[in-house]
Amino acid sequence: MAFEQVKFYQTGTFTVGNRLLEPELRSVQADTTRTNSLNSGHRACQGCGEALGARYAIDAAMEATDNQLIAVNATGCLEVFSTPYPETSWQIPWIHSLFGNAAAVATGVAAAMRAKGRETTRVVAQGGDGGTTDIGFGCLSGMFERNDDVLYICYDNGGYMNTGVQRSSATPPAARTATTPAMGPEPGNVFGQGKNLPEIAMAHGIPYVATATVADLRDLEAKVRRAMQIRGARYMHILVPCPLGWGHASADTIRIARLAKETGTFPVFEAECGEVTSRLPIRKRLPVEDYLKPQKRFAHLFGPEPATATLARLQALADRNIRKYALLEET
Amino acid sequence: MLKQIEGSRAVAEAVALCRPEVICAYPISPQTHIVEALGEMCRTGALPGCEFINVESEFAAMSVAIGASAAGARSYTATASQGLLFMAEAVFNASGLGLPIVMTVANRAIGAPINIWNDHSDSMSMRDCGWIQLFAETNQEALDLHIQAFRLAEELSLPVMVCMDGFILTHAVERVDMPSLEQVRAFLPPYVPRQVLDPAEPVSIGAMVGPEAFMEVRYLAHAKQIQALGLIPEFAADFRKTFGRDSGGLVRAYRCDDAETIVVALGSVVGTIQDVVDEMREGGVKIGVLAIKSFRPFPLVEVREILQHARRVVVLEKTLAVGIGGVMSMNVRMALTQVALKGYTVIAGLGGRPITKASLHRLFADAHADRLEHLTFLDLDRKVVERVLDRERETRRSGPIAENILRDLGVVAARI
Numbered sequence: 074m075a076f077e078q079v080k081f082y083q084t085g086t087f088t089v090g091n092r093l094l095e096p097e098l099r100s101v102q103a104d105t106t107r108t109n110s111l112n113s114g115h116r117a118c119q120g121c122g123e124a125l126g127a128r129y130a131i132d133a134a135m136e137a138t139d140n141q142l143i144a145v146n147a148t149g150c151l152e153v154f155s156t157p158y159p160e161t162s163w164q165i166p167w168i169h170s171l172f173g174n175a176a177a178v179a180t181g182v183a184a185a186m187r188a189k190g191r192e193t194t195r196v197v198a199q200g201g202d203g204g205t206t207d208i209g210f211g212c213l214s215g216m217f218e219r220n221d222d223v224l225y226i227c228y229d230n231g232g233y234m235n236t237g238v239q240r241s242s243a244t245p246p247a248a249r250t251a252t253t254p255a256m257g258p259e260p261g262n263v264f265g266q267g268k269n270l271p272e273i274a275m276a277h278g279i280p281y282v283a284t285a286t287v288a289d290l291r292d293l294e295a296k297v298r299r300a301m302q303i304r305g306a307r308y309m310h311i312l313v314p315c316p317l318g319w320g321h322a323s324a325d326t327i328r329i330a331r332l333a334k335e336t337g338t339f340p341v342f343e344a345e346c347g348e349v350t351s352r353l354p355i356r357k358r359l360p361v362e363d364y365l366k367p368q369k370r371f372a373h374l375f376g377p378e379p380a381t382a383t384l385a386r387l388q389a390l391a392d393r394n395i396r397k398y399a400l401l402e403e404t
Numbered sequence: 405m406l407k408q409i410e411g412s413r414a415v416a417e418a419v420a421l422c423r424p425e426v427i428c429a430y431p432i433s434p435q436t437h438i439v440e441a442l443g444e445m446c447r448t449g450a451l452p453g454c455e456f457i458n459v460e461s462e463f464a465a466m467s468v469a470i471g472a473s474a475a476g477a478r479s480y481t482a483t484a485s486q487g488l489l490f491m492a493e494a495v496f497n498a499s500g501l502g503l504p505i506v507m508t509v510a511n512r513a514i515g516a517p518i519n520i521w522n523d524h525s526d527s528m529s530m531r532d533c534g535w536i537q538l539f540a541e542t543n544q545e546a547l548d549l550h551i552q553a554f555r556l557a558e559e560l561s562l563p564v565m566v567c568m569d570g571f572i573l574t575h576a577v578e579r580v581d582m583p584s585l586e587q588v589r590a591f592l593p594p595y596v597p598r599q600v601l602d603p604a605e606p607v608s609i610g611a612m613v614g615p616e617a618f619m620e621v622r623y624l625a626h627a628k629q630i631q632a633l634g635l636i637p638e639f640a641a642d643f644r645k646t647f648g649r650d651s652g653g654l655v656r657a658y659r660c661d662d663a664e665t666i667v668v669a670l671g672s673v674v675g676t677i678q679d680v681v682d683e684m685r686e687g688g689v690k691i692g693v694l695a696i697k698s699f700r701p702f703p704l705v706e707v708r709e710i711l712q713h714a715r716r717v718v719v720l721e722k723t724l725a726v727g728i729g730g731v732m733s734m735n736v737r738m739a740l741t742q743v744a745l746k747g748y749t750v751i752a753g754l755g756g757r758p759i760t761k762a763s764l765h766r767l768f769a770d771a772h773a774d775r776l777e778h779l780t781f782l783d784l785d786r787k788v789v790e791r792v793l794d795r796e797r798e799t800r801r802s803g804p805i806a807e808n809i810l811r812d813l814g815v816v817a818a819r820i
Contacts, residue, residue, distance in 0.1 A: 157612055158612055168601055170497050173463070178471035179471060185473075
């Protein structure tokens with residue numbers, strides 16, 4: 074990782090000692106002059122992981138590009154809660170066109186910048202997992218394949234939260250959504266379905282792919298910074314817990330995101346040209362139950378008779394991630 | 405400069421003279437030669453400073469054009485048929501966002517059954533999408549309209565579709581007068597967007613609008629089209645001054661002054677109708693033809709002024725509004741509110757069926773004698789249709805209609 078290792082205030086905690094660092098090594102969010110790209114006053118739910126992730130990522134991108142940034146947004150929660158006309162929370166040039174075309178619109182903006190010789194102005198496209206892994210997938214794959222100079226950021230909250238929590242191809246197995254109810258012999262989302270978009274992005278051979286969570290701010294910022302140092306198609310997949318859709322306490326957004334990483338459920342890594350180049354190791358390995366239990370979307374697994382077989386399958390998926398990405402090894 | 409070239413090539417060269425900055429290309433017949441030629445010009449440097457992007461679908465083509473236009477670049481694409489339908493969501497979006505994109509539609513039928521030949525079903529399906537729709541009669545007019553289209557689009561901040569008949573125009577090699585870059589520059593000022601994505605002046609574009617303002621937003625889109633009713637003839641007149649020829653405008657009336665029967669039509673078929681009108685005039689029949697050049701906005705006043713003195717109007721259209729009849733007929737009827745004259749709708753040339761002078765002669769003679777049904781299908785093979793209907797009455801599982809018809813017809817190629 075290309076940033077200074079931080080100290081923690083106390084052994085065993087996750088409280089980052091930003092103030093122990095030299096000012097220039099502190100996070101963008103700790104900087105009083107940060108852009109606040111997504112300004113306060115928007116209408117996101119309390120504890121919204123996507124609002125947090127978007128501000129972290131876009132502020133970092135603004136810093137990395139000397140504020141020469143244009144953002145393209147897919148339809149979805151982020152778009153709806155940030156721009157209820159005539160208000161807008163965006164402090165940067167921003168356009169929303171449709172649900173499924175953010176990557177292509179961003180290609181167009183980047184092409185315009187090239188045609189006008191203004192290549193110092195960079196382009197970020199962003200969307201939720203529905204707008205990325207499902208309806209926007211064709212345009213996204215096209216943008217990757219052409220290696221257009223766009224950073225695409227997917228804020229993954231594992232479902233269509235804006236329309237009332239329906240399943241997407243990023244919804245994890247066993248999760249309850251409005252279209253995968255916790256009913257029948259196999260309650261919740263089906264095993265063996267869904268897309269692993271970071272790996273699909275890597276398979277395009279694009280110069281940079283990274284995953285991150287809102288629990289690791291400095292890691293997320295460093296990855297955005299790295300992404301903006303590179304030209305061509307780049308992809309970031311940020312896990313953003315959704316208190317509404319996941320059924321966890323609003324105050325637990327960061328904790329849940331951290332548990333996704335610490336259980337191996339969500340591997341945090343980066344890859345260049347299709348090869349994994351770094352991963353964020355698990356600090357203290359935890360069983361998947363620790364991640365699942367605080368979320369109501371998995372409540373059906375923890376009834377009077379716990380769904381041990383299902384839990385074992387979910388644990389096996391996490392174990393596979395840990396093996397595959399070597400998440401227990403120190404870097 | 406006079407050139408003997410294919411319609412597609414002529415359009416491509418005219419577009420290149422307008423110096424677009426971003427072109428998105430996705431192949432679909434019969435439009436493909438246009439973007440092929442533009443791609444070549446971008447490679448050779450004949451069209452300098454232009455980004456040529458090979459996209460993965462028509463939906464992406466229009467989306468890339470939206471991004472490029474919103475970022476201040478003059479943007480162009482071309483499509484047809486299924487392609488136009490596939491990009492439909494983005495087509496509406498482009499006009500809603502007020503982005504002056506210019507797009508050629510090489511008019512082609514819509515499947516199923518799949519058919520690559522010409523009719524107007526594609527652009528007619530998008531008639532209410534908020535774009536200006538101009539129809540070309542000839543290759544010369546097609547290339548001229550593109551130059552006017554960029555000016556019109558950028559003046560109003562509204563996208564413009566230039567519709568030209570697939571194959572009949574796009575693939576026909578004809579003589580055209582290609583203007584010079586200096587002429588085009590004199591006519592078409594540089595693109596100055598009304599609003600642009602720029603870090604120096606951040607704006608949010610494409611916000612959510614609720615019931616409190618949506619009606620007003622839509623009304624203003626309509627008001628812009630009404631403004632276009634004034635600008636289209638103005639720019640056509642200005643075009644005449646610069647280039648020395650008539651192209652475009654709202655409508656063009658041919659021998660309508662004393663006509664008892666007026667045929668209304670769109671696109672390349674107007675030329676054939678004109679020939680038939682001339683021949684019938686020689687026989688003393690008072691007939692004329694009114695070409696609609698701008699389908700959106702629809703020139704209600706001009707159409708009414710020309711038609712109201714006739715006894716009957718025959719709207720000949722290459723689209724079928726299934727379940728009611730004609731699309732353009734409804735628009736013409738709107739222009740004729742409270743005008744009492746006989747009206748006939750003729751559906752012709754669907755899926756590339758030739759519209760011949762012989763058929764038109766019979767048709768117009770019947771119309772002139774008021775022997776025509778109100779809804780007529782020109783050169784429809786009644787026997788084949790009856791056979792299918794009979795079969796379906798006998799057995800519900802009679803098979804797919806298209807395949808059954810082809811089986812009845814035998815070797816189809818022998819009939820074309």
